[in-house]
Amino acid sequence: MFKSVFGMALVCATVPAWAAQPQRNESQNEFLLGDRNSEAFFRLDESGQVDWRVDGVEQLFRQTFFFRSGGMQDERELTTLDILGAVATDTNPFVDDRDDALSVRYLERELGLTFDVSYSLRGGTDGTGFSDLAEQIVITNSGNVGRSVYFFQYVDFDLGGTTGGDTARIVDGRVAQQFDVTGNLSVSETVVTPAPAHFQVGNFADLLDLFSDGSPTTLNDNAGPFVGDAAWAFEWHVFLDPGETFIISKDKIIFPSPSAAALLGMGGLLATRRRRS
Numbered sequence: 001m002f003k004s005v006f007g008m009a010l011v012c013a014t015v016p017a018w019a020a021q022p023q024r025n026e027s028q029n030e031f032l033l034g035d036r037n038s039e040a041f042f043r044l045d046e047s048g049q050v051d052w053r054v055d056g057v058e059q060l061f062r063q064t065f066f067f068r069s070g071g072m073q074d075e076r077e078l079t080t081l082d083i084l085g086a087v088a089t090d091t092n093p094f095v096d097d098r099d100d101a102l103s104v105r106y107l108e109r110e111l112g113l114t115f116d117v118s119y120s121l122r123g124g125t126d127g128t129g130f131s132d133l134a135e136q137i138v139i140t141n142s143g144n145v146g147r148s149v150y151f152f153q154y155v156d157f158d159l160g161g162t163t164g165g166d167t168a169r170i171v172d173g174r175v176a177q178q179f180d181v182t183g184n185l186s187v188s189e190t191v192v193t194p195a196p197a198h199f200q201v202g203n204f205a206d207l208l209d210l211f212s213d214g215s216p217t218t219l220n221d222n223a224g225p226f227v228g229d230a231a232w233a234f235e236w237h238v239f240l241d242p243g244e245t246f247i248i249s250k251d252k253i254i255f256p257s258p259s260a261a262a263l264l265g266m267g268g269l270l271a272t273r274r275r276r277s
Helices: 204-212 260-276
Strands: 004-006 009-010 031-037 039-041 048-054 062-070 084-091 100-107 113-123 131-143 148-158 166-171 175-180 185-195 197-203 224-226 230-240 247-256
Touching: 009 131, 031 100, 031 113, 039 113, 048 131, 062 113, 062 131, 084 166, 113 224, 131 230, 148 204, 148 247, 166 197, 166 230, 175 230, 197 204, 204 230, 224 230
Parallel strands: none
Antiparallel strands: 004 009, 031 039, 039 048, 048 062, 062 148, 084 100, 100 113, 113 131, 131 247, 148 230, 166 175, 166 224, 175 185, 185 247, 197 230
């Protein structure tokens, strides 16, 4: 089985074309972040984040964001909006001299909404399998009337570079967990603040189709576990008066796991520790 983005098949066993490109290609809004054993690749005006490699192995197929506001009858992907600016920087120069942080600003001109999305990558020691990606989204109403905003995150991991065979679930409505039994790898994402209004875990294609079916989406709060080619989504609601902002903070970590059963047993403990840290 394979997946495709914009009609181009991504086969895990092949080296992607962007691997040989410069660290940033701002003319095409493509950015490659790197830190120690980790790399993350972004196509800001196409599919969002389309890769996260740890110790040379592709772990992520796609992450992107959608929103709905102002009487819209379907969701719109952030990558279709105007990009006002995108900047990559190195915040870890004493360990790795590659850019490891990225900030991008999207604008919906008609509604007067700006979306500032920031990423910060931290890799682990080579061969450990550890990697961390912190993310922040700031939504601002730059217009002159109040707006209800529905904001969505969609994430599709292919742990170990393979599709299918993963188990995913959501704990306490704000911690997503996925593990690959054959590769002994896990990923956990914690929404630090605020807690999502809704969430859903399921098949990657079924979830993605929700955001292009011509009708407003409300996630169904299915926490799983789901076994297969898994993905998850989070949903937030907010009303923004003119000049108001809404901030979402979350963090993902990829780590080696001894077994699927171990992760299921640790689920509640991981969620509790992350909220308290």
